[in-house]
Amino acid sequence: MNVRLYLWQRLTAAVMAPLVLVHVIVIFYATRQGMSAADILARTRGSVAWASFYGLFVVAVAVHAGIGIRNVLTEWSPLEDRPAAILASAFAVLLLILGARAVAAVVLP
Amino acid sequence: MSLWRGAQEGRYETYKVPLRDNQTVLDVVTFVQRHLDPSLSYRFACRVGMCGSCAMTVNGRPRWTCRTHVSSVAKSGRLKIGPLENLPVIKDLATDMRAFFDKWQRAKGAFVPSRSRGEDVERIKPDSAARIAADAAIECINCGICYAACDTVRWNGDYLGPAALNRAWTLVNDVRDGGNTERLRAAAASGGCHACHSHQSCQELCPQQLNPTASIAGLKRRTLWAYLRGEV
């Protein structure tokens, strides 16, 4: 962990703290209302707001989780720095792709 | 009580030692060496809590054995004593502290003068924020307890450790010092202050009541600003 990785991890953490709060409230609201898939998608489809919100969330979590995984790998696994960094980056890319796909799935009209 | 015998490999051996009033763990170790087994190796010097040489792992916690009363740590009269963690064992209760001091150097924990004898002495106000910060962290006597207690030292071979970074923080706050560019660079690198997870074992166990977690947090802020300004 160096200053550059630290900056990005703390930055994405700070960005995500309010996003998580909103997300938990949204989930609570949706489950309490017993919303169906149709109800949810009616709200998200074509919404620039939801696209921006969850788009930002996906990018931030991919960076944050990637750096976190890198730390865990270097500290708790026998992997050296370089392979750990590559594995962590691959995981971050996976999250980015799957996350972008998920956002597209609920937001595209 | 059981004492670690051997080097990196070895075993805990049991000894029976008379329990007395006002007995320290160091008294007990000394008793073993003088009366039961003269081949036991251990370190001490001042015996009065000033030098830090007698630090060992006592019932799982690194402590100064001369300042640890048996009555406060021995559960039902049992004591388990081993060498400090995170350092190679030379023999029995004595460890090789070279890595600890090497990291001190790598963290640039040495003062770099910025004035010569021909110039006036720098005036420092003792109540300036920087001096207060430096004074709060300055009393480290390199006993190694924080280093032994630190999980991140155990998990990350590059990590400079709480003592070295704590000292670097005091120098970062010393207005007389001229070596901060190199120092912040060392703290900002891999294995520097950013590896700290703030478990605070160092702060909990420091016999001088120092707070390396807070010092390292200060270093994190300073290196971050230096990085954003392109200085590291």
Added chain:
Amino acid sequence: MTVRDLSHRQGVLWIAALVHRLSGLALAIFLPAHFLTLGLAIRGEAPLESFLRWSDQPLVKLGESALVFLLMVHVLGGVRLLVIENLPWRDGQKELATIAAALSAVIALFLLARIF
């Protein structure tokens, strides 16, 4: 045998750090599954709807509350770290860590109670 004696690793702050790391790992493992589930909507509402109905089962709802707990404890623990690292030092870290865990549990249990 080797010398390791780690029996002091039981304090509140060490447990807090362990919970923070393990919750992060659990969330990281959960996320791809979460994204794949949402991605079902690409094929229209029906696949997502049938998943939502499947997740109505009590055991799944329990699992979802557990996930909310893990998320909240990770975020609140992280906020505590951001405070340590960016604001002047404050004592009482053990209390803050305990409050963060308790608050997360309350929120997760609240969610669980309200949806049953």
